[in-house]
Amino acid sequence: MKLVKLIANLGYGSRKEVALMFREGRIADPDGEVLYADDKVPHEHIRIDGEPLDPPAGIVLMMHKPLGATCSRKDQGRVVYDLLPPRYRRRDPALSTVGRLDRDTSGLLLFTDDGALLHRIISPRAQVAKVYEATLASDLRGDEGELFASGTLMLESETTPLAPAQLQVLAPRTARLAVTEGRYHQVRRMFAAAGNHVETLHRVSVGGLALGDLPAGAWRPLAADEVAGIFLPALP
Known part of the structure; x- marks a missing residue:
């Protein structure tokens, strides 16, 4: 070229x-x-x-998405693309988020211009676990782990039960949840189905790739071994 x-x-x-x-x-x-x-x-x-020069086509970036930013190219408020240099909006092929985090969720967000890689990461068949830490409005009851792991939990307005998810209790009102799907507001809706309310939500890892100490709003390109790590088992 x-x-x-x-x-x-x-x-x-x-x-x-x-x-x-x-x-x-x-x-x-x-x-x-x-x-x-x-x-x-x-x-x-x-x-x-x-x-x-910026990395060539095939780039993968990780960002610590801050609260208040949306995973959109066009929004009246702050969008995640505003945190990147303006030229990243003009790349060809275009740079896209790998899945989404809602405005009120912070943590690890991936970007890539590799469509095949994007779909491989988000496909439920790949079983790439997304791990979230949630703080809750009420104490956990104690049966949430069994409920989420059952593979029978049905969310409101849906007709297919959720795939099994793993819950780790960190404190009476704090938990870590690993899911392999990406349904709309899934983690919040799962806790709502268990009679609780998520107050804060933060994604700490995608597969074997952890957010680490990257500051909120910061981003960096991933090396090839880090991209491969996405497809490794989720970190404990």
């Missing part, structure tokens, strides 16, 4: 704008030698205004 098209596809500007960047000498190699549009250089050797 020609450099102008490559850089334009990464959202740095239109092809005309990128061509102008070349003419202005803004695109160089790591040693500061100016590059030209017809040069053939590895992706990792390209610098724009001294900064490394």
Whole structure:
């Protein structure tokens, strides 16, 4: 792929704008030698205004989604794409969230431009567990773990029971829940079906990939081994 098209596809500007960047000498190699549009250089050797080029197509990002942001491209309020550099909205292929977290849920959110990978992660067949920590309005009764693991729990307005989910009680009103589906407001509705109300909800891991100490609102690209870790068993 020609450099102008490559850089334009990464959202740095239109092809005309990128061509102008070349003419202005803004695109160089790591040693500061100016590059030209017809040069053939590895992706990792390209610098724009001294900064490394964004990762190529096939990117996977992890973000610590803060409260109040929605997983939407267009919303009247704050959206998760506002937390990324503006050029990430213009990438081709487009960058999409891997599933969604609602406005009132924080924690690990993934983005990718790889459609096949996205569908592999969210497919119930893949059994990729999403682990959430919930604080509840009332003390747990004690039978929620058995109920959620039964595979018979039916949510209101649905006709198919939920797949078994694993509950870990952390405190009388705090629990960790691992689910392999992604139904609408699933965790909140599961606790509602058990007669409780979720006050705060935070996703701590997806498969074997943990959020770790990434600050709220921060993001970073994942290395290949971290992407592979998504398909490992959920962390305890």
